[in-house]
Amino acid sequence: MVRHFISRGVLAAVAVGMLQSPALAGGLERGGYNIDLLFDTSRFTAEAASTFVMPDRKLKNVRDVDTTTGFPPPGTGPGGGNLNGLSTSADGSSDYWSPRIGVKAGIGDYADCMFDYSEPWGAHKNPGRNWAGANEDIETKVESRNYALTCSYRFDMGPGQLRLIGGGFYQEVYGFQERLVQDFTGAPVPFTGVGRLDLEGDGWGWRAGLAYEIPEYAFRASLVYNSEVKLKDITGTLDISQVNGTAPFDVHGAQDMPDVLELKVQSGIAPDWLAFGSVKWVDWSQLQKVPFCTAAVTGRCTLDNDATTLDLGYRDGWTVMGGIGHKFNEQWSGAVSLTWDRGTSQGFGSQTDTWALGVLGSYSPTKNVEFRLAGVLGLMTGGSSRTVTINGERYGEKANYDFDDDLVAAVSTSVKFRF
Numbered sequence: 001m002v003r004h005f006i007s008r009g010v011l012a013a014v015a016v017g018m019l020q021s022p023a024l025a026g027g028l029e030r031g032g033y034n035i036d037l038l039f040d041t042s043r044f045t046a047e048a049a050s051t052f053v054m055p056d057r058k059l060k061n062v063r064d065v066d067t068t069t070g071f072p073p074p075g076t077g078p079g080g081g082n083l084n085g086l087s088t089s090a091d092g093s094s095d096y097w098s099p100r101i102g103v104k105a106g107i108g109d110y111a112d113c114m115f116d117y118s119e120p121w122g123a124h125k126n127p128g129r130n131w132a133g134a135n136e137d138i139e140t141k142v143e144s145r146n147y148a149l150t151c152s153y154r155f156d157m158g159p160g161q162l163r164l165i166g167g168g169f170y171q172e173v174y175g176f177q178e179r180l181v182q183d184f185t186g187a188p189v190p191f192t193g194v195g196r197l198d199l200e201g202d203g204w205g206w207r208a209g210l211a212y213e214i215p216e217y218a219f220r221a222s223l224v225y226n227s228e229v230k231l232k233d234i235t236g237t238l239d240i241s242q243v244n245g246t247a248p249f250d251v252h253g254a255q256d257m258p259d260v261l262e263l264k265v266q267s268g269i270a271p272d273w274l275a276f277g278s279v280k281w282v283d284w285s286q287l288q289k290v291p292f293c294t295a296a297v298t299g300r301c302t303l304d305n306d307a308t309t310l311d312l313g314y315r316d317g318w319t320v321m322g323g324i325g326h327k328f329n330e331q332w333s334g335a336v337s338l339t340w341d342r343g344t345s346q347g348f349g350s351q352t353d354t355w356a357l358g359v360l361g362s363y364s365p366t367k368n369v370e371f372r373l374a375g376v377l378g379l380m381t382g383g384s385s386r387t388v389t390i391n392g393e394r395y396g397e398k399a400n401y402d403f404d405d406d407l408v409a410a411v412s413t414s415v416k417f418r419f
Contacts, residue, residue, distance in 0.1 A: 026317045026344035026351040027284035028142055030122040031098040033226045033260055035150050035165070038114045039211070042418035043106040049372075049414035050099045056408065057092035057350055057380060062132040062401040065387060070182055079398070080135040080193070081183030090127035092350050092403060098122075113151040114167075120146050121173060121257060129194070133399030134180040138194060142175035150207060160214035165222075167207050171229045173257065174200035177310065181243045192242040197251070197292065197308060201234035205257075218268035228283065229257040238292070238307060251308070253292040253301045258283040269324075276337075277322035284314035284344045289393050303393070313388075313395045314344040314351075323358070333362045343381070347388040348395035350403050352381040368418045376410040 025032065030053075037047050064086075066079030102116035121144040129138050150167030175198075182193040209224030232254050239248035260283070266276035291306035303309070323337025336359050343352035356378030364370045382404040387396040 025280075025282070025319050025341050026354075027258070027282060027287070027314055028121040028123050029282065029317070030096065030144075031100055031118045031120050031146075033120055033146075033148075033207070033224075033262075034100065034118065035114065035116075035167075035207075035224065037102045037104045037116065038112055038150055038152055038165070039213075039220065039222075040104055040416075040418070041215075044419040045104045045416060047102050047104075047414060047416040048100070049412065050097060051410055051412040052095065052097055053410040054095045054408065055093035055380065055406070057403060057406045059090045059092040059127070059131075059133070059350065059401045059403050060088065062088045062090060062399060064132045064135060064398070065396075065400050066135070066398055080181055081185075083132045083134055083180070083183060085132075086134065087131045090131040090133065090401075092125060092127065094124040094126050096122060096124055110155065111151065111153050113149065115147075115149050118146045118148070119144050120171070123175075129180065133401060135183075136179060136396075136398040138178040138180060140175070140177045142173065144174075145172045146170070148207075152211070154213075157212070159216075160212055160219070163211040163213065163222075165207070165209040165211060165224060169205050169207070169229075170202070171205060171257065172200070172202045173229075173231060173234075181240060191245070194242050195238070195240045195308075197236065197238050197310075199234050199236035199251075199253075199292070201231035201255070203229040203231045203257070205229040218266065218274055220267075221263075221265045223261075223263050226260040226262075228259040228286075231255050231257060234292070236292070238294075250295045251292040252295070252297075253290060253306075255290050256286055258286060272327040274325040274327075274335075275323070276325065276335075278320070280317075280319040282317040282319075285316045287312045287314045288391060289313070289395075311348070311395050313346055313348045313390045313393075315346050317344050318342040325360075331364050333364075335360045339378075343383075345383070345385070346390055348385050348390070350383070350385060352383045354381070354408065355379045356408070370416040370418075372412070372414045372416075374412040376408075376412075378408040378410075380406045380408055382406070 064083040067082035068079035069081045070078045100118045104114040106112050123142040126139045146169055148169035152163045152165045154161045154163045178196045181195040184193045205227045207226045211222035213220045234253045237248045238251045262280040264278040269275045290310040291301050291303050293301035294307050297305050319341045321339040325335035327333040339356045341354045345351040356376050358376040360374035362372045384402045386400050
C-alpha cells in the first residue's frame with residue numbers, strides 16, 4: 001500500500017480551525033481536544049503549539065443586589081453587606097496561554113498513533129476586591145492538564161481510505177475561587193471578610209471516531225466523539241478564616257467534565273486551494289450549580305447538604321467554523337476563516353455569542369520543518385447578567401451587571417518536525 005502525501009501547504013490551512021474553535025469558545029473551554037496531528041502523512045511527526053488569548057470583557061452598571069449582612073451585628077441575611085458604594089465597573093476577563101505538544105508515529109502502512117499533552121479546560125477572572133460585585137467574585141481560576149493516546153487504523157474503501165479512530169486520556173482539573181463573604185469595612189475586626197475555595201480532581205476519558213480521506217482531492221471528513229470525564233472525587237479546602245477566625249476545613253464534591261462531538265470536513269476546490277469547516281457540540285449544560293460539602297457529609301454531596309457552590313448555569317456550546325486555504329508555493333501557504341460560537345450563558349454570566357476572523361501563514365523552509373503563525377480578532381456580543389432561575393435554581397442573586405460588545409484577540413505559533 002502506498003502512503004499518500006498531501007502537500008504541507010494544504011494541511012497547514014486546517015490550523016486556523018485548531019486555533020479558533022477552542023481558544024474563543026464558551027464554557028470552560030481553552031485548548032479543547034485536537035487530534036489533527038494524527039492525520040499527518042509523515043512516518044514520524046512532532047509538534048509544539050502555543051496560543052495566547054486576550055479577551056477584553058468590561059463589566060459596567062454593576063449593582064450589589066443583596067445588601068444584607070450574614071454575621072452579627074446585625075446578622076440579618078447572607079448578602080455580606082452593602083457594596084454599592086464600590087466601583088460599578090470591573091474587568092470581566094483575563095489573558096491566558098493555551099499550550100499543546102504532540103508526537104505521532106506511523107506503524108506500518110495502516111496504523112498511526114499519537115501522544116499529546118494539552119490544557120483543554122480553564123478560566124480566569126480577576127475583577128478584584130473593590131467592585132460592587134465582590135460578593136459574587138474576587139478571583140476565579142480553573143486550570144487543567146490532559147494526557148492522551150490516540151490511534152487509528154486505515155484501509156482502502158472505494159476511491160479513498162476509511163480510518164477508525166480510538167483512544168483514551170487522563171485529565172486533571174484544579175483551581176480556586178475567592179469572593180467577599182462579609183464586608184467588614186469600617187468595623188473594628190482584624191479580618192478581611194474574604195473566603196477562598198481550593199479544589200482539585202482527576203479522571204479518565206475515551207474517544208472514538210471515523211474519518212474518510214481521498215488524498216488525490218485533499219478531501220477528509222472526520223467525526224470524533226470525546227467522552228465526559230467523571231471527576232468523582234473532587235477534594236479541597238474552604239478557608240473562611242478571614243470571615244470568622246476558624247481554621248480551613250476539607251470539602252469534597254463531584255462533577256463531570258463535558259463530552260464533545262466534532263465534525264470536520266476539508267476538500268480541495270481548485271489547484272492549490274482548499275475549503276474547510278467544522279461543527280462542534282460541547283455538553284456544557286451539565287455544569288450548573290456544583291455543590292461542595294464538608295467532611296461531615298459522607299454520602300453524595302447535593303444542593304441540600306452543601307457548604308458552598310460554584311455557580312455556572314451553562315447551556316450547551318455550539319461552534320461553527322468555515323474557511324479557505326491556499327498554497328502559494330512549496331514554502332508558503334495561508335488561510336482565512338470565520339467562526340461563530342454560541343455563548344453558554346443563560347442570563348447569568350458574560351459568555352455571549354462570539355464572532356471571530358482568523359488569518360494563518362505557514363512557512364516550510366524544508367520538507368521536514370513547518371512554522372505557523374496565526375492571528376484572530378473577534379467580537380464578543382454584549383448583554384447583561386441578571387438574577388435568573390435555571391432548572392429551578394436561582395443564579396445571580398449577589399450581583400447584576402451589563403456589558404457592551406467587546407473585542408477578543410489571539411495569537412498562535414507552532415512548529416512541526418517530520419522525520
